Amino acid sequence: MDSNVFSAERLRAVWNEWEIRMLVLTSLALQVFLLFFAGIRKRNVSAVLSLLLWLAYLLADSIAIFALGYLSQTPKGVDPQFFERTHSIQAFWAPFLLLHLGGQDTITAFSIEDNELWKRHLLSLLSQVALAVYVFTKSRPGADILAPSVLMFLSGIVKYGERTWALKCASMDHLRSSMVTTPDPGPNYAKFMEEYRFMREAGLHAEIVIEQERRPEVAAVDIAEESVPYTTIVTDASRFFVIFKRLFVNLILSFQERTRSQATFLRLAPDQAYKIIEIELSLMYDTLHSKAAVIHTWYGRLSRCMTLLSTSTACLLFNVLDRGKYQSYDSTDVCITNMLFAGALCLEVYAIGMMLISYWTYAALQGCNCQSLGSLIFRSIKYFRPESRAKWSNLMAQHNLFSFCIRDKPTMLTKALSLLGLKGHWDSWLYIRHIDVSPELKILVFRELKDKTVSIVDAESYRKFSNHRGQWALQCKGYYKELGWSVEVEFDESILLWHIATDLCFHTDDEDDDKDNAKIAQYVKISRAISNYMLFLLVARPFMLTAGIGQIRFGDTCAEARNFFEREMTQPDERAAARMVLDVNAEIAPRDVKGDRSKSVLFDACRLAKSLLELQPHKRWRVIRVVWVEMLCYAANKCRSNFHAKQLSSGGELLTVVWFLMAHLGVGEQYRIEAGHARAKLIVEKN
Incomplete structure (x- = not known):
């Protein structure tokens, strides 16, 4: 019994001695982890x-704040002589904790909502600095x-101030106000009209002539594609980013900017077009989630030099000038202090190196x-950030309705998850996968948008094409009369109709036509990839699509599909399930038979699939492919900019890449100013 009490007291004494040490070292470890891994998330899903x-x-903030609070107290159960001997050097760790609260260059905000809390961080800055002092x-x-303490306090306060300022600069209100152009009152109307009146009163013939500003020529259809060096790609991306980042705060662009782009x-x-967009989106991620907007300014670079100089000087004063003075301190605490110095210096040097080999620095030097x-x-950028490396995840999520309905079975686990509201997360983990965005898909989207761009002749055409979600594709292919009904319904219904129809066509044998099999296979691959991606958006990212009842419609369709498949004695696979659906007589519209209480579109999609199956395979998959591309572009254009911004921290989204490509090609709703700036001239002639 006595030995147990003795062991518990000794264990408590050891914990009291090491508690603050573990907190400080954990805080340092978290900063190292954040510096090296935070930037990866823009390329990883x-x-x-x-x-x-x-x-x-x-935890990084919580532990640092807790450690500061711990240092401000006198722990119970600690030998007073030991506390007196150790507390002086442990109090020296307070400015290091401020340094940790300042965070790393690679992450200031985990999500864009954190930027809106910059005032809270400002209050925390004032209170934690006061507590550390x-x-x-x-x-x-x-x-x-x-x-050394004064120098480390200087570094900590500057670092913490940088983080707070970066959060403020990345808040939507500040971003928007910083991008608003200087107010332009235009020509002096009162003076102009006064001159006009004087001329008329003097008996002169005065006439006001309005000259429209000359618009740059729109690129011709037959412009040949050029291969440009990586330097030009980086330069163009930095130049366009200054203009097109306004899209993220819902600011419009002028026709001049459209034409130049x-x-x-x-x-x-x-x-190469996609490379420019990837770099622009990478720069936008840096603006929203890191200290890039602060450190790549003259005062940011000055503060970098200041913190490095003050930290290294403090380390030098602590270790080199008079080592004998520190013999009165506990050797463990001296070792931990040196670890904090080493960590601070290594993190600072690494951050400066990252800053130097960034696109921001290269653009500033240009x-x-x-x-x-x-x-x-x-040359450093090309080595560490080669052109071949994607600047985002380059992945697209895949979700398939037939696969989900066949594999998803009610169990005790799924029922419990449903009660807890976690079934959606479970389904996402179990049934959603990711595939690479193929070069063929990217080229197809680019060519389709380019064809639209060069066929546009006026401002009305821009708006018309941006509102098409399959109509233009069906009209061009000559099938709008037969299939147009499927794209005139609500957008979420169109997605489900074409998703199921695409699967039904895929699982139907086409062995009787062996011509152009390689080309057809490519069409099928692209069509199914976009189809499954659009269903993923409908189910898991509904906020990125237009408002509707997509999730309700998906649930009703799944319920009807499960009931239908239960007719079989054995559970069918996807191909057998498709054949079962296609065997149903769908001459009469399902809504006319069972009403519209259920929003299921299973057999409406069956009717669409049967119409598509009447076409030759190569024609069928060409139609399916271009309809899906147009739906993808429509969804990208209609998604709100803040949701595009939100996905940048989750590996990026294909929808965001397409949205930015559309903006650069001038197809979209981001341009409102269609006429040139008028310039008035006063023409005076003698009577």
Whole structure:
């Protein structure tokens, strides 16, 4: 019994001695993790990585704040002499905790909503700095650590201030206000009209002539595609980013900006056009989720130099000038202090290196005409960020209705998850997969948008094409009369109709036509990829589509499909299930037979599939393919900009890439100013 009490007391004493040490070292470890892994999430869709980063992001602040609070108290059960000997150097860790609260360059906000809380972070900055100063002064530090402490306080306050300022700069209100152009009152109307009146009163013939500003020529249809070097891609991306980032805050662009963008993109090969967009979206991610908007300014670079200099000087003062002064401190605490110094310096040097080899730095040097230094930076960028590496995940999620209905079985687990409201997350983990966005799909989208761009002749055409979600494709192919009904219904209904019809056509044998099998296989692959992706958006990302009842319609369709498949003694596979559906006589519209209480579209899709199966295979899949591309572009154009911005931190979304490509090619609703700026001239003639 006595030995147990002795062991418990000893264990408690050891914990009291090491508690603050473990907290400080954990805080440092979290900062290292965030620096090295936070930037990966813009190229990764892993839910595990996202969860770990979320936990690290939340714990990093909580542990640092808790450690500061711990240092401000006198722990119970600690030997007073030991506390007096250790607390002075442990209080020196307070500015390091401020440094940790300042966060890393790679992550300031986990989600875009965090940026709106910058005022809360400002209050936290003031309170935590005050607490750190209180902790340090309470310990009555000696003159030996006073100078290093002041320098570390300087670094910590600057770092924490950087983070707060970065959050403010990335808030939507600040972004929008910073992008609003300077107010333009236009020509002096009162003065102009006064001159006009004087001329008329003087008996002169005065006439006002309005001259429209000359519009740049729109790119011609037969412009040949050019292959440009990587330097041009990076330069164009940095130049366009300054203009097109306004789309994320719902600001419109002018026709001049549309024409300049078209002139560039219509000449580019598809893969290079996508590279420009990837870099632009990467820069936007940096703006919203990192310190890029702050550190890539003159004051940001100055603060970087200041924090590096002050931290290294503090380390030098603590370790080199007079080591004998620190013999009175606990050797373990001295070792931990040196670990904190080493961590702070390594993180600072690494962050500066990342800053130097960024697109931001190269763009700034291009603006300053520093060709030699810019060339050196670009070679580093090309090595560490090669052109071949995607700047986003380059993945598209896949969800299939038939596969889901066949595999999803009610169990005790799924019932429990439904009660807890977690069934959707379980389904996403179990039934949604990701595939690479194929080069063929990218090229197809680019060519279709390019064809639309060069066929547009006026402002009304831009709006008309951006509102098509299959109509234009069916009209061009000559099948609108037979199939147009399927794209005139609500958008979520169109997605389900064409998704099921695509699967039904896929699972139908076409062995009787062996011609152009390779080309047909490519059409099928692209069509099914977009089909499954659009269903994923409908089920898991409904906020990215137009308002509707897509999830209700999906649930009703799944319920009808399960009931229908239960007619078989054995559970059918996807091909057998498709054949069962196609065997149903669907001459009369299902709504006319069973009413519209259920929103299921299973057998409406069967009618659509039977109409498609009447076409030759190559014609059928060409129609399906172009309809899906048009639906994809419509969804991208109609998605609100803040939802596009939100997906940048989750590996990116194909829908966002398509949206930005449409904006660059001038197809969309982002342009409102269609006429040139009028310039009035006063023509005076003698009578």
